[in-house]
Amino acid sequence: xxxxxxxxxxxxxxxxxxxxxxxxxxxxxxxxxxxxxxxxxxxxxxxxxxxxxxxxxxxxxxxxxxxxxxxxxxxxxxxxxxxxxxxxxxxxxxxxxxxxxxxxxxxxxxxxxxxxxxxxxxxxxxxxxxxxxxxxxxxxxxxxxxxxxxxxxxxxxxxxxxxxxxxxxxxxxxxxxxxxxxxxxxxxxxxxxxxxxxxxxxxxxxxxxxxxxxxxxxxxxxxxxxxxxxxxxxxxxxxxxxxxxxxxxxxxxxxxxxxxxxxxxxxxxxxxxxxxxxxxxxxxxxxxxxxxxxxxxxxxxxxxxxxx
Amino acid sequence: xxxxxxxxxxxxxxxxxxxxxxxxxxxxxxxxxxxxxxxxxxxxxxxxxxxxxxxxxxxxxxxxxxxxxxxxxxxxxxxxxxxxxxxxxxxxxxxxxxxxxxxxxxxxxxxxxxxxxxxxxxxxxxxxxxxxxxxxxxxxxxxxxxxxxxxxxxxxxxxxxxxxxxxxxxxxxxxxxxxxxxxxxxxxxxxxxxxxxxxxxxxxxxxxxxxxxxxxxxxxxxxxxxxxxxxxxxxxxxxxxxxxxxxxxxxxxxxxxxxxxxxxxxxxxxxxxxxxxxxxxxx
Numbered sequence: 138x139x140x141x142x143x144x145x146x147x148x149x150x151x152x153x154x155x156x157x158x159x160x161x162x163x164x165x166x167x168x169x170x171x172x173x174x175x176x177x178x179x180x181x182x183x184x185x186x187x188x189x190x191x192x193x194x195x196x197x198x199x200x201x202x203x204x205x206x207x208x209x210x211x212x213x214x215x216x217x218x219x220x221x222x223x224x225x226x227x228x229x230x231x232x233x234x235x236x237x238x239x240x241x242x243x244x245x246x247x248x249x250x251x252x253x254x255x256x257x258x259x260x261x262x263x264x265x266x267x268x269x270x271x272x273x274x275x276x277x278x279x280x281x282x283x284x285x286x287x288x289x290x291x292x293x294x295x296x297x298x299x300x301x302x303x304x305x306x307x308x309x310x311x312x313x314x315x316x317x318x319x320x321x322x323x324x325x326x327x328x329x330x331x332x333x334x335x336x337x338x339x340x341x342x343x344x345x346x347x348x349x350x351x352x353x354x355x356x357x358x359x360x361x362x363x364x365x366x367x368x369x370x371x372x373x374x375x376x377x378x379x380x381x382x383x384x385x386x387x388x389x390x391x392x393x394x395x396x397x398x399x400x401x402x403x404x405x406x407x408x409x410x411x412x413x414x415x416x417x418x419x420x421x422x423x424x425x426x427x428x429x430x431x432x433x434x435x436x437x438x439x440x441x442x443x444x445x
Numbered sequence: 446x447x448x449x450x451x452x453x454x455x456x457x458x459x460x461x462x463x464x465x466x467x468x469x470x471x472x473x474x475x476x477x478x479x480x481x482x483x484x485x486x487x488x489x490x491x492x493x494x495x496x497x498x499x500x501x502x503x504x505x506x507x508x509x510x511x512x513x514x515x516x517x518x519x520x521x522x523x524x525x526x527x528x529x530x531x532x533x534x535x536x537x538x539x540x541x542x543x544x545x546x547x548x549x550x551x552x553x554x555x556x557x558x559x560x561x562x563x564x565x566x567x568x569x570x571x572x573x574x575x576x577x578x579x580x581x582x583x584x585x586x587x588x589x590x591x592x593x594x595x596x597x598x599x600x601x602x603x604x605x606x607x608x609x610x611x612x613x614x615x616x617x618x619x620x621x622x623x624x625x626x627x628x629x630x631x632x633x634x635x636x637x638x639x640x641x642x643x644x645x646x647x648x649x650x651x652x653x654x655x656x657x658x659x660x661x662x663x664x665x666x667x668x669x670x671x672x673x674x675x676x677x678x679x680x681x682x683x684x685x686x687x688x689x690x691x692x693x694x695x696x697x698x699x700x701x702x703x704x705x706x707x708x709x710x711x712x713x714x715x716x717x718x719x720x721x722x723x724x725x726x727x728x
Contacts, residue, residue, distance in 0.1 A: 183714050192541070192712035212448060216544035222713055225720050227536040230466040239462070242455050243543045246448040290539070302713055 141167045143298055143330040144189065149198035151184050151354075158184050160354035162198070166347075168297075169328040171320065173335055173345035177424060180351040182334040183302055189332065190220050190300050202298055216247035216254070219296025219329075221304055224287050229276035233267055234258055236275060237289055244294035255293045265289045266315060281312050288316065292323065299323065301333040305340060313340070320344055342416050350420065352427040366419045376410040383408075452545035453552050460556020467561055477561075481569055484511050487636075489576065496638065496674055501667075503637075505577040509666040510635040512566055512573075513658035516595055518630065519562040520602025521609065522623050527554060528610025529619040532707065533723065535716045541708055551607075551704070558606075559599055566595065581668045594661035594685070601654045601689040604696025611700075611707035615719065617726075635659050638674050647676070654692050657685045 144166040151159035159181045166172050174182045187193040188200060191207035191214075200207060205214045228236050241255030248254045262271050265285040270278060278286065284305070292299060305313050317340070323329040324346075335341050341348050342362040350358040350365075358365055373391040377384055379402055388394040391411050398406055414422075467473040488511070492504035531537055540546035574580060581587060613619045632646050633639065633655035639647050650656045663671065664680035672680055 187712045187714060190542075190712075192538075212544040215542075220542040222535060222538060222542060223717065224535060225716070226534040227531065227539055229534075230470055231462070235462065239455065239459060240539070240543055240546075243452060243545055243549060246451050247544060291542075294543070 143168050143170075143203060144172075144332065145199070145201040146185075146189070147199040149185065149188065149200060150196045151181070151188065151193075152196045157354050159188075159195075159198075162351070162354070162356055164349055164356060164359060166330050166332060168330055169324055171324045171331045171333070171344055171346050173333055173341035173348045174351055175335060175338070175341050175348055175420065176351035181354045182351055185351070186300050186302050186332065186334055190218070191215070192220075213247065216244055216294060217297045219291045219294060219299040221288050221291030221299070221301040223302070223306075224275075224283050226276070229274065231275050232272055233275060233278070233286060234262060234271035237262060237286070237293055240290055241293040247294070252295065254295045256295055258293070261289050261293060264319060266312075281308055284308060285312065285316070288319070292329075295327070296329060299329050299331045301331070303335060304333055305335070305337065317343055338416050338420055348416075350423055352424050355427070357427040358423050362416050365423075366414050366416055368419075372414075374410075374412045376408070376412070377406050378408045379405050448545050449548055452548040456549040456552025457556055459549055459553030460560065463553060463557040464560040467557070468564075477565065481565065481572075485569070485572060485576065488573075492577065496671070497641070498674060499671065501671055502577065502579055505573075505579045506663065506667065506671070507636055508569070508573045508577055509580070509662045510659035512569055512666075513594065513598070513660070513662035514630055514633065514635045514655050515565055515569065516562055516598035517602045517655045517658045518626060519558065519565060520599050521606040522619075522626060523558045523561065524554065524603050524606025525610040525613065525622055526616060526619045527558070528607060529613045530616035532610075532711065533616050533716075533719050535720075537708065538711045538713065538716050541711055547704075547708055554607075555603055558603060562599060563595075579668065580666050582666065587665050590661065590665035590682075594658060594665060594689075597686065597689040597693070598654065598658045598661070601692035601696065604700040605692060607700045608696060608703050611703045615723075629653050630655050633659060640674065640676060651676075651688075654689055657688045661685050661689075 142165050144164075146165065147163050149159050149162040150157065162181070162185060164172075174185065176182050184193065188195045189202055189207055191202075191210055194208055202210075203214060203217055207214075231239075238258040241258055241261075244254040259268075259271070262268055265288055267278075267282060267285055267289070270282060275283070275286065288301075288304060291301070305316055308316060320331060320333075321344075324331055333344070345362070347359065347361055348365060349356050358368075360368065372387050372389060375386045375388050375391055375394055375398075377398065386394065395409070395411065467477075488504040488507045490504070491507060492502055494503040495501060496503050496506050528537075537547075537550065540550035543549075574582070609622055610619065613622065629650075632642060632650040633653060634642075634650060635655065639650055639656060642650065660675065660681065663675075664682065664685075672678055675681070
């Protein structure tokens with residue numbers, strides 16, 4: 138299934154001066170997969186995504202997006218990529234519909250059989266819930282509305298790969314849910330491959346097929362939300378009640394514990410709950426573990442410089 | 446259809462849309478009108494003063510020179526500041542994220558700035574015809590000269606404006622450019638005949654396009670007798686052509702390379718960093 142790999146990153150390195158921002162990052166994404174890049178500030182999320190977008194040169198490593206190296210890919214490649222940018226003041230005097238229509242028109246020559254480009258501007262505006270504002274000037278939009286316009290601009294060319302850097306920062310819960318629906322639709326119906334960065338664990342869990350946790354320029358975990366928590370949690374919390382009394386127990390092997398519980402008490406066990414560590418616990422544990430692993434060298438260096 | 450052709454066509458549309466925006470938004474229209482009125486005011490004050498050695502109105506002479514100057518200043522500063530500002534606010538990055546978006550963006554800018562310059566020149570000229578006497582607009586040659594000076598003036602200054610715009614780190618620092626231009630304009634014989642400056646300053650003034658744009662417009666719109674005031678008692682059309690074409694060639698040779706370099710450096714985080722810096726200043 139090699140042709141199904143849309144994004145392929147191997148041993149990606151990025152160095153600014155003497156600091157390694159990315160220190161050997163490798164991962165791949167298949168067609169239609171939604172990948173979330175998670176990690177603390179300064180972990181290298183934005184740098185990674187900008188290298189994949191072709192907006193930033195890398196120091197070393199191999200990168201392939203839709204079979205091409207983003208650093209040297211041409212306009213045909215560009216037409217198959219969608220980038221959701223954070224707007225600030227750009228195109229402030231343009232009307233919402235007018236701008237989307239204009240930017241979309243650049244994609245028309247890149248239509249392929251069965252893949253007409255761009256999306257109809259009116260339909261897309263409806264999809265992101267801006268129909269009422271279509272005739273309004275961009276500068277009159279609220280922060281959330283502007284962000285939805287950013288998303289619309291990012292996907293107007295019907296991208297096969299979509300990059301989003303912190304797409305829902307500043308969204309209210311309703312806009313966030315609508316955005317999640319939109320991402321699911323793009324991935325499921327159009328088989329778009331989506332790579333997004335986020336701070337929001339809940340969002341990563343809801344959206345992503347796979348989560349990559351980046352810390353200190355390395356990928357420290359790669360898997361579905363479920364897999365990650367399974368990998369991390371050695372303990373699960375088991376709660377139940379019996380004869381009106383509530384019990385809590387931490388179990389190394391919850392399955393065996395529950396089997397024993399039923400063998401012993403049978404029908405009188407009620408309100409049974411088995412809870413593994415959530416993504417947040419997993420994330421915190423993983424990041425702390427990674428930081429701890431890097432700590433001793435820093436500590437040693439400090440000690441060395443004091444004595445030396 | 447060919448993708449670059451589509452992008453160029455879209456650039457024209459973009460230019461037209463943004464030109465209409467400059468005319469319908471108070472924040473761009475008001476300064477344009479104020480500057481034009483200020484110049485017309487100064488000219489009106491000097492309407493009865495005569496050009497030294499003639500009986501011709503200094504105000505009328507100034508009107509034609511300012512027309513020439515405004516072509517150059519518009520081409521340089523509008524192009525330069527727009528580019529610097531739109532790099533800062535992320536417009537350029539958006540263009541970069543779209544196939545052939547940069548082509549469309551640049552064509553758009555050229556169209557917008559050219560149209561704004563044209564309407565500025567037309568507005569000043571029409572007002573001037575009513576307020577000032579002595580303009581020689583009757584011959585076809587006058588109009589022909591006006592058109593080629595205008596076209597060549599834009600060709601000479603727009604690419605240089607793009608060069609300056611891509612060199613300035615921020616929209617704020619492009620204000621320095623406007624200041625420096627003021628100095629150059631002052632020695633370009635726009636407000637007073639250049640022949641009254643020290644010799645060496647005359648030479649400096651003649652390096653830049655503003656002097657030649659002023660001279661070209663004077664040659665188009667003033668009676669032939671006024672040629673007596675100019676350097677060498679000649680309108681020097683060939684030299685005008687040469688200097689303006691020279692600037693155009695230099696600009697067109699350097700601009701694409703610098704623009705590509707500037708575009709290559711744009712990314713989401715560089716826009717975000719500038720945004721943050723601008724916000725800190727605003728606070």
